[in-house]
Amino acid sequence: xxxxxxxxxxxxxxxxxxxxxxxxxxxxxxxxxxxxxxxxxxxxxxxxxxxxxxxxxxxxxxxxxxxxxxxxxxxxxxxxxxxxxxxxxxxxxxxxxxxxxxxxxxxxxxxxxxxxxxxxxxxxxxxxxxxxxxxxxxxxxxxxxxxxxxxxxxxxxxxxxxxxxxxxxxxxxxxxxxxxxxxxxxxxxxxxxxxxxxxxxxxxxxxxxxxxxxxxxxxxxxxxxxxxxxxxxxxxxxxxxxxxxxxxxxxxxxxxxxxxxxxxxxxxxxxxxxxxxxxxxxxxxxxxxxxxxxxxxxxxxxxxxxxxxxxxxxxxxxxxxxxxxxxxxxxxxxxxxxxxxxxxxxxxxxxxxxxxxxxxxxxxxxxxxxxxxxxxxxxxxxxxxxxxxxxxxxxxxxxxxxxxxxxxxxxxxxxxxxxxxxxxxxxxxxxxxxxxxxxxxxxxxxx
Amino acid sequence: xxxxxxxxxxxxxxxxxxxxxxxxxxxxxxxxxxxxxxxxxxxxxxxxxxxxxxxxxxxxxxxxxxxxxxxxxxxxxxxxxxxxxxxxxxxxxxxxxxxxxxxxxxxxxxxxxxxxxxxxxxxxxxxxxxxxxxxxxxxxxxxxxxxxxxxxxxxxxxxxxxxxxxxxxxxxxxxxxxxxxxxxxxxxxxxxxxxxxxxxxxxxxxxxxxxxxxxxxxxxxxxxxxxxxxxxxxxxxxxxxxxxxxxxxxxxxxxxxxxxxxxxxxxxxxxxxxxxxxxxxxxxxxxxxxxxxxxxxxxxxxxxxxxxxxxxxxxxxxxxxxxxxxxxxxxxxxxxxxxxxxx
Numbered sequence: 001x002x003x004x005x006x007x008x009x010x011x012x013x014x015x016x017x018x019x020x021x022x023x024x025x026x027x028x029x030x031x032x033x034x035x036x037x038x039x040x041x042x043x044x045x046x047x048x049x050x051x052x053x054x055x056x057x058x059x060x061x062x063x064x065x066x067x068x069x070x071x072x073x074x075x076x077x078x079x080x081x082x083x084x085x086x087x088x089x090x091x092x093x094x095x096x097x098x099x100x101x102x103x104x105x106x107x108x109x110x111x112x113x114x115x116x117x118x119x120x121x122x123x124x125x126x127x128x129x130x131x132x133x134x135x136x137x138x139x140x141x142x143x144x145x146x147x148x149x150x151x152x153x154x155x156x157x158x159x160x161x162x163x164x165x166x167x168x169x170x171x172x173x174x175x176x177x178x179x180x181x182x183x184x185x186x187x188x189x190x191x192x193x194x195x196x197x198x199x200x201x202x203x204x205x206x207x208x209x210x211x212x213x214x215x216x217x218x219x220x221x222x223x224x225x226x227x228x229x230x231x232x233x234x235x236x237x238x239x240x241x242x243x244x245x246x247x248x249x250x251x252x253x254x255x256x257x258x259x260x261x262x263x264x265x266x267x268x269x270x271x272x273x274x275x276x277x278x279x280x281x282x283x284x285x286x287x288x289x290x291x292x293x294x295x296x297x298x299x300x301x302x303x304x305x306x307x308x309x310x311x312x313x314x315x316x317x318x319x320x321x322x323x324x325x326x327x328x329x330x331x332x333x334x335x336x337x338x339x340x341x342x343x344x345x346x347x348x349x350x351x352x353x354x355x356x357x358x359x360x361x362x363x364x365x366x367x368x369x370x371x372x373x374x375x376x377x378x379x380x381x382x383x384x385x386x387x388x389x390x391x392x393x394x395x396x397x398x399x400x401x402x403x404x405x406x407x408x409x410x411x412x413x414x415x416x417x418x419x420x421x422x423x424x425x426x427x428x429x430x431x432x433x434x435x436x437x438x439x440x441x442x443x444x445x446x447x
Numbered sequence: 448x449x450x451x452x453x454x455x456x457x458x459x460x461x462x463x464x465x466x467x468x469x470x471x472x473x474x475x476x477x478x479x480x481x482x483x484x485x486x487x488x489x490x491x492x493x494x495x496x497x498x499x500x501x502x503x504x505x506x507x508x509x510x511x512x513x514x515x516x517x518x519x520x521x522x523x524x525x526x527x528x529x530x531x532x533x534x535x536x537x538x539x540x541x542x543x544x545x546x547x548x549x550x551x552x553x554x555x556x557x558x559x560x561x562x563x564x565x566x567x568x569x570x571x572x573x574x575x576x577x578x579x580x581x582x583x584x585x586x587x588x589x590x591x592x593x594x595x596x597x598x599x600x601x602x603x604x605x606x607x608x609x610x611x612x613x614x615x616x617x618x619x620x621x622x623x624x625x626x627x628x629x630x631x632x633x634x635x636x637x638x639x640x641x642x643x644x645x646x647x648x649x650x651x652x653x654x655x656x657x658x659x660x661x662x663x664x665x666x667x668x669x670x671x672x673x674x675x676x677x678x679x680x681x682x683x684x685x686x687x688x689x690x691x692x693x694x695x696x697x698x699x700x701x702x703x704x705x706x707x708x709x710x711x712x713x714x715x716x717x718x719x720x721x722x723x724x725x726x727x728x729x730x731x732x733x734x735x736x737x738x739x740x741x742x743x744x745x746x747x748x749x750x751x752x753x754x755x756x757x758x759x760x761x762x763x764x765x766x767x768x769x770x771x772x773x774x775x776x777x778x779x780x781x782x783x784x785x786x787x788x789x790x
Contacts, residue, residue: 054594058602234752237763241706241715242461244636245750245762248453251629268604269706276633276705278616283628303707305606319518331519340518413518 036366037152037447038130045100045365047072047352048129050120050144051158053108057136057264059299060344064134064158065106066337067345071352074332075102082332086325086381087353091360098359105129111136113143120144124151130365131156133351136344138162138211145174152447154367156351159344161263161295163214166395167436172444173367175374175394177354178347179427181215182435184294184314185222187400187422191312193226196257196290203255204233205246205270207262215261217435219294223259231255236266243270247277256284259292267293268303275307296403299342301415308405308415315401317346317383318418326383340413350382354389368444386424392431393441400427449620453630454747456619460636460705462743463643464490467698468716469723469735470647471691477667477730478684481570482578484585487717488592489692492561493554493699494708495596498605500550504530504543545610547704554700555693562692566685589713597710604707609635613704635704642701646694647736653690654732663687667730722770728783738781742766 040046049068052061073079077094084092096102105127107119116135123129132148133156135141141160148155149171157165157176161184166176192200202223206216212235220230231253236246247270250258258279262270274280274291282289296313319330319340329349333341341349354374362369375391387398402420409415429436468490475483507526515523531539542549569588573581608614613634620630654660666673666680673680699708706712723742727734748754749765761768773780 054597054602058597232752234755239715241709241712244457244460245454245747248457249450249750249752251453251631252450265604265709268606272606272707276616276635278628278631278633281615299603303603303606305608305707307606334519410515411517411523 035446036368038124038128040100040128040130040365043100044103045097046127046129047102047104047355048107048120048123048127048132048134049104049348050107050109050116050123050132050134051348052111052136052140053106054110057111057159060136060159060264060297060342061109061134063299063342063345064136064348067333067341067349068104068133068352070333070336071349072102072104075352075356079336080332081328083325083329083349083353083382086328087357088380089357089361091357092353097356098363098365102356107134109135109137109140109144111140113139116140116144117147120147121151124148124153129153131355131370133348133355134158135160138165138214139209141165141176142169142210145169145171149173149442149445152367152445154355154370156348156355158348158351160211161215162211163218163435164210164439166393167214168439170393170395170439170441172371172394172441175351175354175389175396177351177396178343179314179316179398179400180395181211181218181294182429182433183400183427184215185218186427186429187314187402187420188219188292188294188312189222189226190422190426191402191420192223192228192292195312197287198227200228200257200290201231201253201255201284202228202257202259203231203250203253204259204261205243206233206235207238207266208235209238211263212261214435215294216259219259219261219292221435228257236262236270238266240266241269243273244277246270247273247279250274250279251277251282254284256287257290257292259294261294263295263297264300265303267300271304271307271311296405296416297343298340298413298415299344301405302412304405309407311405312419313403315403315416316343318343318401318403318416319346319413320416320418321383321401323383323385325381329383346383353382354379367446371444390431393436393439397424397428399424449625449629450751451748452619452623453632454751455744456630456632456636458744458747459640459740460743461746462740463640464698464702464716464739465720465723465743466736466739467643467646468695468720469727469739470650470732471694472720472724473727473730473732473735474650474687474691474694476724477732478663478687479566479570479574481574482581482585483570484582484717485565485589485592486585486691486695487713487715487720488589489558489561489695489713490699490702490716491593491596491708491710491713493558493696494607494703494712495600495699496554496557496696497547497550497607497700497703498600498708500553501543501546501607504528504546504549508532544608547607547609547700550700550703551697554696558693558696559689561696562689563685565692566688570688571685589717593710593713600708600710602710604709606707607703609638609704613638639701639705643698646697650690650694651732659683659686719766722766726770726773726780728780731780731782734780734782742769745769 051064074082074084105123107123109116120132131154136159138160141157145155155174163181204216206212260270279289293313296315301308330340358370358373359365362373374389377389380386384398400422401418403416404419406417472486507528509524511522512525513522517523530542616631616633618631621627723738727738749762
C-alpha cells in the first residue's frame, strides 16, 4: 500500500491549474517566439483606439472614433483615400500596413486615467493591439503613455495639450501630433498685444489639473513678457459647473482681461457665467474688458453659442483651412458623416496615418523601428503645412492657428475664423526649456 | 462690504435650486418614505424639457440657396423655422426667444407623467424594502435616465438662452451708492430666485390651505390612521410624487439659461441636495427650504478669494463641514421632527 497522497482528482486538479498557468498570457512580455510585443502574425494588424465614449468628453471621443474609422478605411484602400493622396510620404498605397489589413478595437477611457489605463491594458493583452492611440484629456494621455511604455507598444497621443505630455512625462514610445500650451501662449501673445495693448491686467481661472496648470503657466509667461500684469490666478475644480462664485471676484479687482484656462464643459459654463455677469460690457479705465480662451475647439464653440463671438483663442487645426490636405480630409469626412471634422478628429486621423507610414518606412511593427522612423520625420500635406516630429521630445512642430469666435456665422459649423497662422519658428522652443524640463524619454521598449 | 453683498446675491440662485430639489426630496421622503436618488435626474429632465422646447420651436424647413455654398462646396441649404414662416419673422422669432419660459407649460404635464410612471412602475415595489435597496434602485434609475439623455442630446452642454429682455445684469451697486459694475447681478438669476419663491410658496399653500394638502399632511404624520378613516392615502401620495417631480422639473427648466444643460447636471445637484435635506431635518419642508438657501449662500461665501487663501479648498468642503457641525449639535437637523428615520 502506498503512502502517497496522490489521488486521481488531485492530479487532474493540479494538472489543470498548471496548464492554465502556462497558458495564461504573460502580462506585458512578448512571447518567446515573437520579436516584440503583439507582433502581428496573420494577415491583419490590430490597432487600439482608446477614446472617451462616455463622460464629459464623449462628443470629442465620438468625433475621434469617426476619424479613426475613416483612417482605417483609407489605409485599407476603401473610400476616396482622404489625406493619403496629399501626404508627402508616398509609402502608403491603400494595401493596409506592410501588406496586412488594418483592423481595430476600441476602448472607453471615460476621461478617467484609471479607466483609460484599464481599457488600454485590455486592448494590449486580450486583443493584441500593436499600437494604442486616443485620449481627450492630458491626464488620460499621460497615464496611458506611461502604460504603453511599460507594455512595449507605441502610443500615438490624441487630444492632449499639456506641456507635460512631451515635457516632464515624455516617453520614448509616445508621440504627440497635437500642439501644446506653450505653443498656444507663443502664438496668442503677439495677437493679444496687437489687439488689446501691452499694459493689460489679467485674471486667470484655471482648471485644477495638469493641463490647466501648464496652460496657465504658459499664458502667464507669454503675456507677462508682453508687459501684462497677472492680477490673480485662481484654480477651479474640474467638476465645477457653476463658475459664478469664481467670476464675481473678478468684478472686485482692477483686471481688464479674463483668461479662461478651461476646456470642454468647464469652458462653456465659465464663459457663459462671465457673459451673464456683464464682463463683456464692462469698461475698466476707459477700455473694454476682454475675455481670452487660449484653447478653442469647434465642439466647445457650439456649446458656448453666441457667447463665443469675438473671443480670441488658439487651435491645432480648423476645417476652413484651404490647403490641399485639409480640403481632402474635410471632403472625405464631410461626405461620410455630413458635417465637418473637429480638431480632435483631425489630429487622430493624422496620428493613424503617421504611425502606418512609419511602420511602412521602417519595414516592421517593432516599436523601436517605429520610434526610429518617426524621430525627426519631416512631412507635409496633412493640413498643418510643413511639420517635424522632433526627436528630442517626440512633439510635432508646425504652424499654430489663432482663431476668433465668428461674429456672423453662416452655418452651425461656421463658428471660428482664423485670424492668424503663427509660423512654426515662433512657437518652437528648446527641448530643455524650463516648462518642459525634468523628463527623460528613456529607451524605446519593444516589450 | 460690496464683496459680501455680491456673494449673498450670488448664493441666492444656487440656494433656490437646492431648495426646490430638497423640497421635492423631502416631500417624497415624508409621504412615501422613499429615499429617491433619482431626484437629481428629474431636475436634469426638466432642463432638457427646455432644450426640447427650444428645438421644437426651432424646427425648420430647408431651402437651397444656389448663391451660398456649404462646407463641401455644395449649394447651401438655408434653414427657416416653421414658426417664422407661419407667424412672420418677428412674431416667430419672439416665440422662439421665449422658449424657456414657455417650456414651463410643456414641462409640468411631462414631469407629472414621468413622476407617476416612475412611482407606479418602479418605486412602489420598494416601499417595504430597506432604504439601502431604495437608494440602489433609484440611483440605478438616475444613471439610466442620464445615459438616455446623453444618447439623444449628446455629452456636451447645450446653450439654452433666456429671452432677450432678460439678458444683461442689474447694477445693485449704483443703487446702494457703490461704484458702477461692482455689485451686478444677472436679470435671469433674479427671475430664478423669484420663480423659486413662487413655486415654494405655492407648494406650501397647496399643503396648508387645501383639503388634499391637509390629508397629505395628516398622512405624513400617521399614514395608518388616515388609511383607517377610509381615505386612499396611497393614491394621494402617488400624486405628491408627481408634484415633487414637477417641482424638480420646474427648477431644471428655469435653470437651463443659467448653466447650459448637460446630461450630468442632475448628479451635480443630487448629493448636495441630500445634504441640504439632512441639514434641514429629514421630513421637514421648511427645514429643506431654509437649509437650501443657507448652504447656497455659504457655498458662495466660501468661494471668495480671501477665504480660500486662508483655508485652501474650503469652497469644496464647506457644505459638508457645516453639515457635520449641525448634525453634531442638532442631530435631527435644523428643523427635523422627532422619530423620522430614528426607529
